[in-house]
Amino acid sequence: MRIGVGGPVGSGKSSLIAALCGALAGEARLGVVTNDIYTTEDAEFLRSTGVLPEERITAVQTGGCPHTAIRDDISANLEAVEELEAATGPLDLVFVESGGDNLTAIFSPALADVQIFVIDVAGGDDIPRKGGPGIARADLLVINKTDLAPYVGADDAKMVREASERRGSLPVAPTSLRTEGADQVAGWVRAQLAAFRAHGHLHSSMEGVPDHHHDHDHVH
Amino acid sequence: MDPLTLLLADSRFPSGSYAHSLGLEQAVNDGLRDVPAFIRARQRHVASADARFAVEARRGNVLEDEWYARTPSPVLRESAQRLGSQLLRSAAKIWDVPVARMPRPLALGVVAAAAGVSDEDTALLALYDDAATVASAALKLLPLDPAVTARWLADLAPDLARVAQAIAHDDGPLPSPAAVAIELSAPIHLEQRERLFAS
Numbered sequence: 001m002r003i004g005v006g007g008p009v010g011s012g013k014s015s016l017i018a019a020l021c022g023a024l025a026g027e028a029r030l031g032v033v034t035n036d037i038y039t040t041e042d043a044e045f046l047r048s049t050g051v052l053p054e055e056r057i058t059a060v061q062t063g064g065c066p067h068t069a070i071r072d073d074i075s076a077n078l079e080a081v082e083e084l085e086a087a088t089g090p091l092d093l094v095f096v097e098s099g100g101d102n103l104t105a106i107f108s109p110a111l112a113d114v115q116i117f118v119i120d121v122a123g124g125d126d127i128p129r130k131g132g133p134g135i136a137r138a139d140l141l142v143i144n145k146t147d148l149a150p151y152v153g154a155d156d157a158k159m160v161r162e163a164s165e166r167r168g169s170l171p172v173a174p175t176s177l178r179t180e181g182a183d184q185v186a187g188w189v190r191a192q193l194a195a196f197r198a199h200g201h202l203h204s205s206m207e208g209v210p211d212h213h214h215d216h217d218h219v220h
Numbered sequence: 221m222d223p224l225t226l227l228l229a230d231s232r233f234p235s236g237s238y239a240h241s242l243g244l245e246q247a248v249n250d251g252l253r254d255v256p257a258f259i260r261a262r263q264r265h266v267a268s269a270d271a272r273f274a275v276e277a278r279r280g281n282v283l284e285d286e287w288y289a290r291t292p293s294p295v296l297r298e299s300a301q302r303l304g305s306q307l308l309r310s311a312a313k314i315w316d317v318p319v320a321r322m323p324r325p326l327a328l329g330v331v332a333a334a335a336g337v338s339d340e341d342t343a344l345l346a347l348y349d350d351a352a353t354v355a356s357a358a359l360k361l362l363p364l365d366p367a368v369t370a371r372w373l374a375d376l377a378p379d380l381a382r383v384a385q386a387i388a389h390d391d392g393p394l395p396s397p398a399a400v401a402i403e404l405s406a407p408i409h410l411e412q413r414e415r416l417f418a419s
Contacts, residue, residue: 039414061418063239064360073234075306076418 001196002081002094003189004070004112006134009100011120012144012177014042017095019182020189021051028092028193031084032057033077035069037099056091058084066099074111093193103132113202114192116185120145125154128163136166139205140173140188147176170205225341228331229348231356236306240299241357241417242266242350243402246409248361255358256372259351263379265399267350270325271343271387272395277329278342286394287323295406299419300324307331344384351376360416 005013014034021030030052034042036059043059046052060076062069069077081094096112098105107115117134119127122145128135135141141163149156156174163172173184196202227233247258273287291297304327305320311327312319315334322330325346332342355369409415 038416061239061415063241063357063418064416065238068238072232073236073238075234075236075309076239076302078309079236079302079306 001092001113001193001202002096002111003192004096004098004107004115005118006070006098006101006105006107006115006138007118007142008102008120008123011100011118011123012142012175013097013100013118014045015177016116016118016142016144016175016182016185017097018046018049018051019177020095020186021046022049023182023186024093024189025051027190029088029090030056031081031088031091031094032097033080033084033094034059034097035062035066035077035099036060037062037064037066042097042099053088055088056084062099066101067105070096070098070105070107070111072108074108077111093189103127103130103134106133106138109204112204113196114139114204116140116142118142118144121149121154121156121159122152125149125156125159128159128166131166135163137170137205139192140171140185141167142185143172143174144177146174147179222337222341224335225337225345228328228335228337228345229352231352234306234310236303237349237353238356239417240303240353240419241361242354242419243405243409244354244357245361245415245417245419246405246412247401249409249412250405253362255354255362255369256375259354259372259376262350262354262399262402263347263376263383265397266402267347268383268387269395269397270350271346271384272390273323273325274329274332274342274346275339275388276394277326278332278337278339279329280333282322282326282330283394284322284326287326290394290396290398291323291403293403293406295410296403296419297323299406302418303327311335338388340384340388343387344380347380347384348373351380357417 007013032046036042040059043057046057047054058080060080085091115138117138143159146156160172160174276283300323301321303324304322307327308317308319311317311331317330317334328346351373355372358369359366
């Protein structure tokens, strides 16, 4: 199963992945593909956390086009996932981290079975209202750094409320990764993984393309 | 013109080339500013030979050993293989082609054969793609008006057409050009702490 993790620069994507790897390493074979914009900073950060063996983390260059690499032309990322598995053996769960981007970035359903969009309170509490496909339709919306809300003049309850209004029944997870960790998100990932194992595929809320499931590589 | 040639020439066709500068990034790091000269040098020393290999592959002669013999740098081999397999990965969803690791010019020829693109258009695709990939990368590496980079390609058009036609009708020995500076700077690029492009 592949989980796409997208969201603006600095919202906590790498920290979320590090926390999830820490929480799930004992129960699933994990890998991470990062899409760095200019350096291999994200991959190096994840390696430095020691949550996964180094060879389970790989980086792709995006030529300054982080959107393209996860949506319009996913070939480099698909190849990176395959190479990761070729080097380390089969993986249960691969996180694909997008390069920090603006609110319009989403993952192709051919790259990510489900996707998490990460925003944070310090980026401004009007972000959920501004919307965008990640905020409106990502399978899980994480609103991170809630511990900072009083210091940056952000109303985190309003963010959750406005995000939920946009998202209907789709879940919103307010987190403070720094102070509380990612237990809630890890629980969500476990449920996705269990559903994926039971059915062989997932129905992502991001799927808008009607013929996605007629893709000839798809195993049913 | 065949619409499938346009499809393959379109940078929106998902084949991974947006992430490559084909050596321009390191050349710019080393002080290069005359990008059209770099494009023309690649045309002479790299792209014209690649175009011939693409045409050969289009005819069923997938000459991997011969291509590697002309590309000593393991870094350039690796990035060409990566681009080749990425092209084939997308093409395999459209035509009956294998998803294999082979240098991009050969992969292009294999795809061109499956798509029914002519020899001349295959050569033109190889030449144009090389130039357009560099021109597009230049916009992210140097302060430039995007209309100016489009003009570089327009200025190159007569040469592209002439060379493509000559290559499509060339049955002589395979060309053996050398782009030593590009070969030597490829591994240096890979070691850069900050880079936008995969090549």
